[in-house]
Amino acid sequence: MKYTKQLILLAGAVAMAFVSGCGRSSDEGKPVLHVYNWSDYMAEGLLEQFEAENNCKVVYDVFDSNEALYAKLKAGATGYDIIFPSSYFVSVMVEEGMLQEINKANIPNLKNIDPEFLEKVSLDKVMKYSVPYLSGTTGIAYRKDTVKDFDSSWTVYAREDLAGRMTLLDDIREVLGSGLITLGYSVNTTSESEIEEAADLVISWKKNIARFDNEGYKAGVASKEFWVVQGYGGDVQQVIDENEDENIVYTLPKEGFTMWEDTVAIPTGADNVELAEKFINFLHSAEVAVANIEYNYYLCPNTAAYPLLSEEIKANEVVFVPKDKLVKGEQIVDVGKDLAKYNKAWNRVKASK
Numbered sequence: 001m002k003y004t005k006q007l008i009l010l011a012g013a014v015a016m017a018f019v020s021g022c023g024r025s026s027d028e029g030k031p032v033l034h035v036y037n038w039s040d041y042m043a044e045g046l047l048e049q050f051e052a053e054n055n056c057k058v059v060y061d062v063f064d065s066n067e068a069l070y071a072k073l074k075a076g077a078t079g080y081d082i083i084f085p086s087s088y089f090v091s092v093m094v095e096e097g098m099l100q101e102i103n104k105a106n107i108p109n110l111k112n113i114d115p116e117f118l119e120k121v122s123l124d125k126v127m128k129y130s131v132p133y134l135s136g137t138t139g140i141a142y143r144k145d146t147v148k149d150f151d152s153s154w155t156v157y158a159r160e161d162l163a164g165r166m167t168l169l170d171d172i173r174e175v176l177g178s179g180l181i182t183l184g185y186s187v188n189t190t191s192e193s194e195i196e197e198a199a200d201l202v203i204s205w206k207k208n209i210a211r212f213d214n215e216g217y218k219a220g221v222a223s224k225e226f227w228v229v230q231g232y233g234g235d236v237q238q239v240i241d242e243n244e245d246e247n248i249v250y251t252l253p254k255e256g257f258t259m260w261e262d263t264v265a266i267p268t269g270a271d272n273v274e275l276a277e278k279f280i281n282f283l284h285s286a287e288v289a290v291a292n293i294e295y296n297y298y299l300c301p302n303t304a305a306y307p308l309l310s311e312e313i314k315a316n317e318v319v320f321v322p323k324d325k326l327v328k329g330e331q332i333v334d335v336g337k338d339l340a341k342y343n344k345a346w347n348r349v350k351a352s353k
């Protein structure tokens with residue numbers, strides 16, 4: 001009986017391989033959309049849905065930081081049609097001629113974008129070069145089964161008893177931001193001395209962290225390798241969901257936390273602008289926005305999506321931060337030329353022993 005079942009499974013697998021082989025060959029000649037996005041940042045099934053609806057093929061690559069995205073494009077990577085820079089990185093890219101203007105007439109679903117979000121949060125308020133995608137917070141997640149006396153404070157990184165069990169993100173503005181917040185400064189300060197002081201603080205924490213990490217921390221906190229991690233809220237909530245592990249808790253530290261907006265943009269030199277516009281339009285249909293909010297646990301500022309959200313997600317505090325906590329958040333914005341001060345301080349952090 002068991003043997004027969006195995007044979008059937010095997011026959012099925014052979015048939016599937018054959019079918020998908022045919023699928024690949026019939027992809028030839030179809031228009032291709034090259035997408036470069038953050039990891040864990042697209043609801044399951046959406047790319048396949050877009051492919052089916054547009055009779056095209058999506059080639060999807062991922063990055064884990066704005067710096068990685070920037071470095072890859074600067075190193076000459078061409079051929080991407082759609083990229084997802086954070087809003088505070090858009091102007092850096094615009095200044096260097098890396099993004100093209102959005103032709104809004106070709107993207108009717110832009111009408112769904114929450115006007116209040118555009119006015120209060122977006123940095124590119126008229127969507128000249130970028131369209132809002134998802135927005136969220138960065139905080140600290142800890143394991144309550146291994147850290148008994150956790151106090152939600154950035155000063156946890158000074159705890160030597162947790163040495164080797166903690167990670168910080170590998171993200172310049174976020175990590176220096178956590179130092180700035182702890183010192184009572186703005187995460188958007190342009191004061192060199194404040195930024196250097198934040199770098200000193202992070203250097204003092206460095207001996208206690210296993211590493212700076214934007215991706216592996218998720219599997220690490222799930223496997224109990226790490227007990228305290230700086231993380232993006234929705235990514236942590238995805239880990240909790242996938243592992244059904246309620247010992248992982250996402251917190252917004254009492255000194256304050258960062259908030260950010262990621263955008264979708266079309267790089268200069270994109271091969272398939274028409275398909276890129278269709279993709280942005282797709283991301284801002286109400287149903288796709290709902291799928292992305294509910295899967296990623298980040299807010300897609302799309303007013304057509306809001307009434308369709310489940311009660312469960314509306315009550316989720318990672319996505320909809322309660323007002324009393326929100327007052328401690330500060331949005332990361334573009335600091336223009338002063339970014340060089342952050343880069344310099346970060347190099348010192350990275351080089352320190």
Ligand code: N2P
Pocket residue numbers: 038039040041086232235260262
């Ligand atoms: C993607 C998280 C992106 C958040 N998984 C930082 N912009």
